[in-house]
Amino acid sequence: MSELHLYTNPQSRGRIAHWMMEELGQPYQTHWLDYGTTMKAPDFLAINSMGKVPALRHGNAVITEVAAICAYVADAFPEQGLKPAPGTPESAAYHRWLFFAAGPLEQAVVARSLGWAVPEGRSAMVGFGSYDDTLNALELALNGAPYVCGERFTAADVYVGSSLGWGLMFGSIEKRPVFEAYAQRVQSRPAALRANELNEAQMKAQG
Template sequence: MNTMTLYTNPQSRGRVVRWMLEEIGQPYDVKVMTFGGDIKSPEYLKLNPMGKVPTLTHNGTVITEVAAICAYLAEQFPEAGLAPALDSPERGSYHRWLFFVAGPYEMALTAKAYSWEITDESAEAIGCGHIQDTLNTVEQTLAKQPYLCGDQFTTADLLMSSYIGWHTMMKVLEPNPVFARYVERCEKREAARRADSLDNALMEKSA
């Protein structure tokens, strides 16, 4: 029997993991952590020393970091079809995009949000290089195919579309028709709608 608990807050990246959990269709519990409160409690810090959310526990295993949690769930529940098969030619592309979202994309958009200067000199050492190079890489891929790995929606798309949608809403990203169509396509999924509804309800409850 699977025993899963998601430690989250509806105003956090935990929403991404909630979507992933709805995609795999397995039962799970939710514990809402309060910023400035029990998220820094000794009990929670034993699970996640960073004192951040999300954290997932699964049959005694503790997983932190959004991309890691989502990738873990895709592997634990392959019947959900959220990763290309092991012998698929897209398997390498899938891993590439998982780490691209967690690495270059996150770094580039954080730099953009906080107006951190990336010069020609520093770009050689910074994981994302120039911000626009990162964005162009994603846009060029999505301009020619519906999803990052071709025709199949994968965990990489769940991550990428979540972040692009968030950064567009927060006006960190300028409106982009390629990105807009991609986010809309991904967010039409039933699991995405269920997850959004559940977390919105949590926000209303705590308001």
């Protein structure tokens, strides 16, 4: 029996974690939860007291938050080659852009989507500074290389690629050519397609 258990819902950020599990290529069990019912049940609240997905259980360890799940899985299974060697320029880029997407990028996109405006002269108080600055920084990082670490796909691309893909789909991220090419490149990977098929099948099963 697998020690890896993914708790998710097809209409959640759990799709990102699901893609990561497919990239990992190790046996895992998927637990499909519903909003307001099984996601708030005592059994799952014992795993994630916030009652939200995704969550990953690996033996006795529990990991929540999608970027953390991606980083943990890459660390726990180094033989799968989903992270660069520590202390290298590639490792610096890996950590930088994984957490950039989980922090400034998500903050900037959510703020813009909800109409939250940073007061004049107060941009230093928010982690993303401004929406334009955030997108410009990411565009510069992705310009001239196929992946965030250069020539090599890593767990960081799962998170960054998902963030850009969803943003482009829903119009919360500008359709810049660099973003579109990168999102298409990473989301056409076999593991990404498998994860998407699993989630779409679950949505149909739920009716």
